[in-house]
Amino acid sequence: MQTDTLKRRLRGSLITQFDPGHSGACDALVWNGRKPARRARLIVRAACADDVAEAVRFAAENGLTVSPRGGGHHMSGIAAQADMVIDLGALDGLKIDPDRRTARVGPAVTNARMSAALARHDLAFPVGHCGSVPMSGYLLGGGIGWNSGAWGVACFLVDAVEVVMADGRILTASDAENAEVFWAARGAGPAFFGIITAYHLRLMQAPKAILSKVHVYPLVEAATIAAWAETAMAEAPANIELTLKIAAPPPGVPVKGPLVEAIATVFAGGDDEAHATLLRLFAQAPAAMQVIGPMPTPFDVLDSLTAQAMPEGLRYGVDSLWSDARLPEVVQRIAEGMTTAPSARSLALVMLRSPQAVAPGIGAFSRIGRIFGSVYAIWEDAGEDSAQLAWLRATIAAAAPICLGAYVGEADLELGSGGLSTHTPAAAARLRDLATRFDPAGILAPTARNRAAA
Numbered sequence: 012m013q014t015d016t017l018k019r020r021l022r023g024s025l026i027t028q029f030d031p032g033h034s035g036a037c038d039a040l041v042w043n044g045r046k047p048a049r050r051a052r053l054i055v056r057a058a059c060a061d062d063v064a065e066a067v068r069f070a071a072e073n074g075l076t077v078s079p080r081g082g083g084h085h086m087s088g089i090a091a092q093a094d095m096v097i098d099l100g101a102l103d104g105l106k107i108d109p110d111r112r113t114a115r116v117g118p119a120v121t122n123a124r125m126s127a128a129l130a131r132h133d134l135a136f137p138v139g140h141c142g143s144v145p146m147s148g149y150l151l152g153g154g155i156g157w158n159s160g161a162w163g164v165a166c167f168l169v170d171a172v173e174v175v176m177a178d179g180r181i182l183t184a185s186d187a188e189n190a191e192v193f194w195a196a197r198g199a200g201p202a203f204f205g206i207i208t209a210y211h212l213r214l215m216q217a218p219k220a221i222l223s224k225v226h227v228y229p230l231v232e233a234a235t236i237a238a239w240a241e242t243a244m245a246e247a248p249a250n251i252e253l254t255l256k257i258a259a260p261p262p263g264v265p266v267k268g269p270l271v272e273a274i275a276t277v278f279a280g281g282d283d284e285a286h287a288t289l290l291r292l293f294a295q296a297p298a299a300m301q302v303i304g305p306m307p308t309p310f311d312v313l314d315s316l317t318a319q320a321m322p323e324g325l326r327y328g329v330d331s332l333w334s335d336a337r338l339p340e341v342v343q344r345i346a347e348g349m350t351t352a353p354s355a356r357s358l359a360l361v362m363l364r365s366p367q368a369v370a371p372g373i374g375a376f377s378r379i380g381r382i383f384g385s386v387y388a389i390w391e392d393a394g395e396d397s398a399q400l401a402w403l404r405a406t407i408a409a410a411a412p413i414c415l416g417a418y419v420g421e422a423d424l425e426l427g428s429g430g431l432s433t434h435t436p437a438a439a440a441r442l443r444d445l446a447t448r449f450d451p452a453g454i455l456a457p458t459a460r461n462r463a464a465a
């Protein structure tokens with residue numbers, strides 16, 4: 012394998028397994044403190060789409076599998092698990108056209124940078140709940156972002172993608188050209204058979220007010236709170252996001268065991284509308300141990316709240332669920348799991364969509380429900396890995412019989428085909444078919460890469 016030839020052809024850089032610093036570079040590819048055992052032989056730090064194409068052609072000639080890496084935030088560490096990793100971290104161009112309300116966005120542009128840049132033009136986008144996650148894998152898996160009830164699942168605001176295909180061709184895909192590739196780019200996640208080097212996005216008018224309010228309850232009231240939330244959300248507009256967070260109390264709060272926080276965030280046309288919406292939502296809420304807010308929570312504050320709950324450097328496992336069951340049933344099953352969580356850092360989020368929420372468009376993103384839940388096992392000690400992951404899997408398994416599937420961006424892909432499916436059977440079959448046609452050697456999308464293949 013002539014790695015020197017590849018090195019000479021790149022504008023970016025190449026790290027091989029023989030270079031000093033290789034193992035540190037492999038670990039740095041993954042955000043999770045729990046690093047994958049498998050290490051890439053080659054890491055290509057691409058400086059442009061041509062570098063990506065060079066690297067893919069080199070991989071094909073040498074029989075190497077390839078994984079693109081956006082920000083390495085997929086908690087499975089899947090981005091680092093191929094013979095060659097193509098790191099897209101330098102593809103961070105962001106060009107906003109305020110008049111047309113569109114943007115061309117490099118895969119490495121993070122949620123935090125995106126919302127800050129758009130705010131300067133009075134614009135917004137349904138960015139994800141963690142500021143450091145980049146558009147790359149976030150949009151490819153679907154993108155369940157802030158205000159997705161009113162703005163929709165983020166991938167349906169993608170108008171076109173620029174893609175390097177498995178044979179090194181560079182193309183643009185949209186509804187008008189290469190429509191099958193475009194269909195897959197909207198939700199395939201790691202089963203995608205190309206590498207996206209830019210997204211073309213449609214933008215939203217920025218909300219004039221973002222307000223949050225939190226009601227805190229003991230865990231024993233979880234089912235009662237869920238019953239209230241179900242009734243309250245039945246009448247709620249699409250621009251309110253209601254999440255039940257089940258987590259240990261913050262340090263200093265003298266309560267034993269997890270609490271339930273009902274967290275409502277409204278993205279409104281003004282303060283009056285925001286206050287009125289929150290007032291209506293909580294009008295019949297059971298009496299809470301503690302009430303926080305309403306308080307202004309612009310995107311940077313929302314980011315910092317997520318970062319506090321999920322700091323970088325710890326060890327993580329995550330899985331998710333979509334369900335159309337009754338909310339109290341789903342919450343009850345997850346709450347029971349939380350009472351046996353081996354780590355006080357672990358948490359669960361259960362979000363209920365408004366009946367008026369925007370329905371998904373056409374794309375590989377095909378699993379959705381009224382309820383979206385994620386369970387995060389979070390711990391520090393490597394010796395606990397098996398026990399923590401066993402707990403996560405048992406908690407999700409207890410809820411699985413009343414679930415429709417999982418979200419690929421937050422799915423426990425290490426389970427292989429054993430977990431809830433991330434795509435409907437029809438979408439999974441189409442993805443497999445397209446992968447066979449566009450990537451016959453399985454360089455980019457070996458069928459084992461996610462549950463879409465199940």
Ligand SMILES: Cc1cc2nc3c(=O)[nH]c(=O)nc-3n(C[C@H](O)[C@H](O)[C@H](O)COP(=O)(O)OP(=O)(O)OC[C@H]3O[C@@H](n4cnc5c(N)ncnc54)[C@H](O)[C@@H]3O)c2cc1C
Nearest residue numbers: 081082083084085090139140141147148149154155201207
């Ligand atoms: C703390 C935290 C909070 C999160 N919150 C949310 C949230 O609110 N909403 C939500 O929807 N998701 C959320 N996620 C999940 C996140 O969006 C996904 O894990 C996503 O894959 C991360 O993007 P990435 O580029 O870092 O992926 P990576 O880990 O870099 O890549 C994962 C895989 O995706 C594929 N991929 C990535 N980029 C490309 C590309 N440009 N072209 C082709 N394939 C590519 C590759 O197969 C790669 O192996 C969260 C994750 C974390 C860690």
